[in-house]
Amino acid sequence: xxxxxxxxxxxxxxxxxxxxxxxxxxxxxxxxxxxxxxxxxxxxxxxxxxxxxxxxxxxxxxxxxxxxxxxxxxxxxxxxxxxxxxxxxxxxxxxxxxxxxxxxxxxxxxxxxxxxxxxxxxxxxxxxxxxxxxxxxxxxxxxxxxxxxxxxxxxxxxxxxxxxxxxxxxxxxxxxxxxxxxxxxxxxxxxxxxxxxxxxxxxxxxxxxxxxxxxxxxxxxxxxxxxxxxxxxxxxxxxxxxxxxxxxxxxxxxxxxxxxxxxxxxxxxxxxxxxxxxxxxxxxxxxxxxxxxxxxxxxxxxxxxxxxxxxxxxxxxxxxxxxxxxxxxxxxxxxxxxxxxxxxxxxxxxxxxxxxxxxxxxxxxxxxxxxxxxxxxxxxxxxxxxxxxxxxxxxxxxxxxxxxxxxxxxxxxxxxxxxxxxxxxxxxxxxxxxxxxxxxxxxxxxxxxxxxxxxxxxxxxxxxxxxxxxxxxxxxxxxxxxxxxxxxxxxxxxxxxxxxxxxxxxxxxxxxxxxxxx
Numbered sequence: 104x105x106x107x108x109x110x111x112x113x114x115x116x117x118x119x120x121x122x123x124x125x126x127x128x129x130x131x132x133x134x135x136x137x138x139x140x141x142x143x144x145x146x147x148x149x150x151x152x153x154x155x156x157x158x159x160x161x162x163x164x165x166x167x168x169x170x171x172x173x174x175x176x177x178x179x180x181x182x183x184x185x186x187x188x189x190x191x192x193x194x195x196x197x198x199x200x201x202x203x204x205x206x207x208x209x210x211x212x213x214x215x216x217x218x219x220x221x222x223x224x225x226x227x228x229x230x231x232x233x234x235x236x237x238x239x240x241x242x243x244x245x246x247x248x249x250x251x252x253x254x255x256x257x258x259x260x261x262x263x264x265x266x267x268x269x270x271x272x273x274x275x276x277x278x279x280x281x282x283x284x285x286x287x288x289x290x291x292x293x294x295x296x297x298x299x300x301x302x303x304x305x306x307x308x309x310x311x312x313x314x315x316x317x318x319x320x321x322x323x324x325x326x327x328x329x330x331x332x333x334x335x336x337x338x339x340x341x342x343x344x345x346x347x348x349x350x351x352x353x354x355x356x357x358x359x360x361x362x363x364x365x366x367x368x369x370x371x372x373x374x375x376x377x378x379x380x381x382x383x384x385x386x387x388x389x390x391x392x393x394x395x396x397x398x399x400x401x402x403x404x405x406x407x408x409x410x411x412x413x414x415x416x417x418x419x420x421x422x423x424x425x426x427x428x429x430x431x432x433x434x435x436x437x438x439x440x441x442x443x444x445x446x447x448x449x450x451x452x453x454x455x456x457x458x459x460x461x462x463x464x465x466x467x468x469x470x471x472x473x474x475x476x477x478x479x480x481x482x483x484x485x486x487x488x489x490x491x492x493x494x495x496x497x498x499x500x501x502x503x504x505x506x507x508x509x510x511x512x513x514x515x516x517x518x519x520x521x522x523x524x525x526x527x528x529x530x531x532x533x534x535x536x537x538x539x540x541x542x543x544x545x546x547x548x549x550x551x552x553x554x555x556x557x558x559x560x561x562x563x564x565x566x567x568x569x570x571x572x573x574x575x576x577x578x579x580x581x582x583x584x585x586x587x588x589x590x591x592x593x594x595x596x597x598x599x600x601x602x603x604x605x606x607x608x609x610x611x612x613x614x615x616x617x618x619x620x621x
Contacts, residue, residue, distance in 0.1 A: 108171045110135045110263055110294040111156065111187075116165030118151055125151040128165070129320045131313050133263070138285060138295045140305040140326070143315035144338055144539035145511030146497065149298050152315070153265045157189035158182035169263075188256025189265040194248050196240045203236035206255045219258075226257050230287045231280075245394050246277040253284070264288070265296045270304060271536075274393060275567060275600040282308050300540055302331035303568060314338055339541045347547050347572040349591070350555055357419050358384040358559035359405065359528055364414035366400045366583075374400040376583040378414070382528070382559045387550065389574030389591065390563040391599050397583040398563045402530045405561075406445045407433045408453075418528070444526035446518055446534050450510070454517040457506030461487040461498065461516060464505055468524055490519030494545060511538045515546075522549055529553050532563045547573055567596035579603055 109132040118126040126148040133139050143149045154160045156167065158179040167174050169185050176182050182189075196205050207219045220236035227234050232250050240248060249269065256264060266285075270278040285308065289295055299305060305312060306326060314321040314337045321337050336342055359382040366375040375397045382388045392398055403409035405416050407428060416428040428436055447453040455464045465483035487501050494515040498508055505513055518534050534550070535543040550573070554560055564570045570577055574591040579602040586602040 112168035140309035147315040148318040188261030392580035396580040444521035446531040
C-alpha cells in the first residue's frame, strides 16, 4: 500500500478553537480501495479532523494532499470539487421533497428530474442501494434517509467518503446491508473513512484503523492484526476492561406497572399504542426500537411530562400500596415521595440548562428542599464535585457553563446528577449516546450499581450488543406497539432486530418466554 499514491495525505495538521487544541500535528493517509476506521475518545479530534477534510473547518497549520497534490479545502464546495463527501450523523435532508429532489438540490444547470432519477438508479444498481427516487423523505425509514445521503454524495462525484457514526440508529439487519454496500464501494476503488465507537463494526468492516488521543495521532493498525482490547487501550492510554457485567437480580418485585398506555402527539398521530409491561426493582429493563418507535413518549409519559390518551402508570410502594402517576406533573410525583430520575434524550433542552454552571445545574434537583428564602449552594457544589471526579468530567471548573462542555461531558453531568438523587426508579434515554468507550463502560457500571441497590432501571438504548449484555429483560417497540419482551440472558441481537421491524410480532410468545417476573 505504501508504494501507491494516497487518495488523501494529511500532513502535520493542527486546529485550535480559542485555548482548546482540537488537533495537534496530525499526519495520516487514506488509500483508494480501503475502509479506514478512525477511532478515539470524546474530544480526541476525530470529527474536527474530518470536518477539515470536508471543508467545514480550515487547518491552522499543516497541509492536505489529494492524489499527491496540495489542496486548498476552504468550503464544502471545494471538497465536492475534489471528490470528497461527508455523511453526517444528523441527516441534512428536506422532508417534503423526494429523494431525487434532495439529491440534486443546490446543483447548477438545468433541472431534469427524469434524468436525475435514471442516474440515481444507475448508482443504486452499481452498489446495491435500494432507493425510490420519487419517494418523499418523510415517508422513509432512518436507513432509507441515510441511503439517500450516501447516494447524494456519489451523485455529485465523490470517491472519497466519510461516514460519521453510520450505524447509530440502524437495526443489525440494516447495518449488515450498509456494510455490504460499503464493501461494494471499496471494491470499486472508493476511499472510505468511518468514525465509530462500535468495536465489533470496526473489526467486521474496516481494513485499517487510525487512532487519535487528545487531538494527536497515536498510530495505525491493520484490522486483521489487532483486537478490540488493543484498540481501546491505544485510544484511552491505559488498559480498559470491555466486559459488561450483569449481576443476577435479587429481591425482585414489581415497582412500576404500565397498562394499556396510549399516547398521541400534537398532530393526533398515535405514538404509543396500548403498551403494557412491568418494571421490577433490582432489574434492568432494556427498551429497544428503531428511532421514533415511541421510546421518548414512553419515558416522558412515566415521568409526567407527556399527556396520555388512556392507560395507567402505577408506582408500587415496598408495602404493596399502588399510586397512580397518570395525570400528575413531575412536581406532584416528587411530592408523593416517588423517587423517580429521568435522563432525557434532549440533554440541553430538557435535561440541563446550557447557560448555567455545573453547581447550578445540580441545584435544579434540590432548590425546593431549602428552608429559607436563600438557596443552599454548598450541597449542590459537593454533588457537582463528586460527579466531576467519579465520571472524569473534563471541565475547567465547577463554574463553567454546561454548554461549553463537549457533548460527552454534558451527558456525564446529566447522568451523574440523576443517579446521585438516590432514585427508586431510574429512566434513561440513550445514556451513553456520544460517549467514547471508556466513558460508556463507566456509565454501564453506574447503572449496574443502581440495579444492585434495588432501583428499577428502564434503559432505552440503541446499541443492541450492549442491550443484550446489560439488560435482564428487553422490551421491543415497533411503531408504538410492544413487539415482544425477551429474556436478556437468552436473547440475541438478531432476534431483537427482527422484532424492531415487526409490529406486534411474536408478542404473546415472547411475553411467555421472557416476562417471567410479571
